[in-house]
Amino acid sequence: MISANVHLLFYIIFLISAHVKSGFTTTKMGPQPLWNATYTDKLRHDLLLNYDKFARPAQHFNKTTVQLGLEIRHVEFNEFKSMLTAFAWLRLVWNDEKLKWNTSDYGDINTLHIAEHEIWQPDIYLYNSAVSSPLNQYVNTHILVYPNGEVLWVPPVQLTVLCTVHLRYWPFDTQECNLVFGSWTYSGEQIDLAHYNNRTMVNLEMVVTNAEWDIAKAEQVRNVKKYDCCEEPYPDITIKLVLNRIPNAYKTIIITPAFVIITLTLLSFWLPPQASEKIIINGCTAIIICLFMLYFSQKLPLMGKEIPLVVLFYTSCLYIVCLSMIGSVVVITMSRTKHCSTLPWIIKQPLTGKFGKLLGLESYIYQSGNSSHRVTAEEMRDHQVTDFEDGNSSEDNHIIKSQLSATKPSLQRDWILLAAAIDRLSFCFYCFLFVILSIAYSL
Incomplete structure (x- = not known):
């Protein structure tokens, strides 16, 4: 009787423990409830x-x-x-x-x-x-x-x-x-x-x-x-x-200096032919152009197939300034060198006429025309004869030498007139050249 009760008690304890274990397992392994779940959670x-x-x-x-x-x-x-x-x-x-x-x-x-x-x-x-x-x-x-x-x-x-x-x-x-x-x-x-x-x-x-x-x-x-x-x-x-x-910023950086370069190049032709400032102005202009060429090399790709027109324009300006400097050296040399020969008549006559006035050479023509009286061959012979007749030979020789020396300034002014004419003609030529370049590189 006691053994049957003990078996029954163990059986009841086993059922209770199995039920508790089953409930614990279901609670732990089953789906967890979603707290604060929304319609968005369900839709996703x-x-x-x-x-x-x-x-x-x-x-x-x-x-x-x-x-x-x-x-x-x-x-x-x-x-x-x-x-x-x-x-x-x-x-x-x-x-x-x-x-x-x-x-x-x-x-x-x-x-x-x-x-x-x-x-x-x-x-x-x-x-x-x-x-x-x-x-x-x-x-x-x-x-x-x-x-x-x-x-x-x-x-x-x-x-x-x-x-x-x-x-x-x-x-x-x-x-x-x-x-x-x-x-x-x-x-x-x-x-x-x-x-x-x-x-x-x-x-x-x-x-x-x-x-x-x-x-x-x-x-x-x-x-x-x-x-x-x-x-x-x-x-x-x-x-x-x-x-x-x-291009607003580039107009100030590039276009304005280009106008200044053209102006400086042309102004050098209006300086007196003897002025050495011509070379200084052309040298400064060449330096400005070289600086802009360096700027373009930093701003633009060098390996491009197309060279920008503005770069070609500055390159042409550098060539023009170089030629202008050569012309300035020729003009300065011509006006400062002591010439022994006279200016050919076929060149001097147009320069002292209407063509010279058209070039604006009135002041140089006036200086060339107001030279001292030149000694002729007859006057020299007369003075030579007088040397033997008079005792005042030394005084007359002094007069002849002074008249002969007066011919040298007149001779020099003629060559200065030619140098000034070259400057004026160069000014007209370079003005025409800059206009052609501006039209060609703006199209």
């Missing part, structure tokens, strides 16, 4: 529980249409590297059939924020990128999902592309660059590209003012290409940008 759980972000959210025989748009904020252009960098907001819109829900079942939620890495995105790349950086590097940018399955992704992007640089009209140049977007692995039968909201113009309302470049035109064009390797079409969206350089 239902949408993403079995979601495969590596599979395109459509049947393989259907294509996904991706709308692409761009909103530019700022642009930078590097002439040395032939690269354009655009800071913008990229807009991508597509439809995901796996991300649809009934708003009444989830507390009327009409927008769901999902991290970029949680769902599928189209592999849209910048084809002509100068750096190997895909768009999916912006992992912290959330995506907006709507109940009808529409997905909106607006990642901020820094786009760097290679451009062909045209610097012939620098600093009044215009640069054209293209940004080509397309799918990297999907053909047009799987992913098709379209304009965002059917807009063919790029939004420029939020562009930050640039001190050097002005966006004159920005449009996007849809293209479809077929490659030799594949039969499928490959669509792309090409953003065409036209940039105009703002």
